[in-house]
Amino acid sequence: MKVGIDRIGFYTSKWYVDMAKLAKARNEEPGKYLIGIGQSKQSVIPNSQDAVTMAANAADQIIDDRNRDQIDLVLFGTESGVDNSKSAAIYLQHLLQLRSNIQSVELKQACYAMTAGIQLAKDHVLAHPESKVLVIGSDIARYGLHSAGEPTQGGGAMAMIISANPKILTIEEPSAHYTADIMDFxxxxxxxxxxxxxxxSSQEYIDFFDRTLTEYQAKTQTKLSDLQAIVFHLPYTKMGLKALKSVLSKTDDRHATQLLREFEYSRIFSRxxxxxYTGSLYLSLxxxxxxxxxxxxxxKIGLFSYGSGAEGEFYVTTLQPGFETAIGGDKVKHLLEDREELSITEYEAMFNSQMPLSADDFTTHTQIDSAKFYLAGQKDQQRQYQRRKV
Structure with missing residues (x-):
């Protein structure tokens, strides 16, 4: 039985900051951000959006009356959790009005957690062929204004339906893992x-890629030339390019050129x-x-997942007939094209407006946010999630 990605959705906020302008404001050459890091724009997340609401806005694109009642498991990967006890998946289940007799769990291992969810979902569907699993990767990457990590911030959510006989990609067996207790992030x-x-962290990322790819090839006898493309977790897009270039000597010049060409397509959205964080690899895909x-x-497309701390996995997927009509590419392009640019002052104000870690009541700036799902604030130490009537 074939199991894999049946539907895929993406959401990010409607605001961004231009990286060339941010570089100038930080007294850096624009090329350091545009070329050295490989970023053109950066999503800026308002205080009315968090990991839960972004997940809901992404998942809402791929859930309808045909698949809603078949979903019996929600796996929510995030490192931007909103509670140390209650799962973000529970909030999400309620916002999406999914049936109550299902399992909903939050997963955490830095940027790797969504991949863990996908593999768990695959095994669940293999055991329960009529099931569909909603898998989420949703995060806000924050390092601080004027910090070294500021140009690698961002945020958004990826949502997938994992099912039997998928319309987009099948997930092949086996995969290759490598885990080590390190303090890179x-x-x-x-x-x-x-x-x-x-x-x-950059050194470990490349090392984990080499280790998992080598193990995968040993397990499966797969050659690099068997892969049409390799997609990467992209904390910043230059990182994936460094990893790809580290293995190009293992294939011929024609195929190396092909892999580099496909990589450029894979980093357009991430730029x-x-x-x-957790959704980064799947935005690349x-x-x-x-x-x-x-x-x-x-x-066949190879996928390299990496989560600091650290865990890596390499696995392979196979494109299915008619995948082009199932990916919803126009929605993603329109979402990115319709965004609004913030000035540096506006960006800094939005960054600093996030709801603090405190017991105090808080009201967010919902009047500027037109998203279907949003965070209204906090009252009596409880987050106030809302669904806008559209």
Whole structure:
């Protein structure tokens, strides 16, 4: 039985900051951000959106009356959780009006968690062929204004339906993992912004890619030339390019050129959005599916997932007949094209307006946010999620 990605949705806020202008404001050459890091724009998340509401806005695009009652499991990957006990998946289940006799769980392992959810979902469908699983990756990447990590911020959500006989991609067996206890990136419980050792994390990312790809090839006898493309977790788009270039000597020049060409398609959306943490790899995948003119059913795409701390996985998917009509590419393009640019002053004000970690009541700026699902604030230490009537 074939199991894989049946539907895919994406959401980010309607505001962004231009990276060339941000570079000038930080007394940096624009090329450092545009070329050295590989980012053109960065999504800016208002205080009326969080991991839950962005997930709901992404998932709402792919849930309808045909699949709603078949969903019996929600797996929500995030490192921007809103509660240390209650799962973000429970809030999401309620907002999406899913049936109550289902399982809903939040998963955490830095940027790897959505991949863990996809693999768990695949196994669930193999055991229950009539089931459909909603898998989420939703995060806000925050390092702080004027920090070294500021140009690698961003935010958004990816949502997928995993099912039997999927319309977009099947997930192949097996996959390859590597896990090690390292401190390249972390966020203590008391902090709203991450701590990162950038150079060390970049080195480990490439090492984990090499290890998992090598193990996958040993398990399956797969050659690099068997892959039409490789997509990467992209905390910033230059990172994936570095990893890809590290293995191009293992294939011929023609195929190396092909992989580089497909990589450029895969980073178009991430250049416009920034870091999605758990959803980043799958925004890269969506970007490839929407933008590449070279993909055909039956071709294989390799995926490299990395979550600091650290865990990596390499696996392969196969394009299905008619995948082009199932990906909803026009919706993504319109979402990105219709955004509004913020000045540096407006960006900094929006960044600093986030709801604080406190017991105090708080009201968000809902009047500026037209998204269907939004966070109205906090009252009596409870988050106030709302669904806009449209």
């Amino acid at each position: 972390w966020r203590p419980l008391y902090a709203t912004q991450a701590v990162v050792d950038g150079k060390y 416009e959005v920034g870091n999605l 969506l970007s490839l599916l929407v933008n590449s003119e070279n993909l055909k059913s039956g071709q």
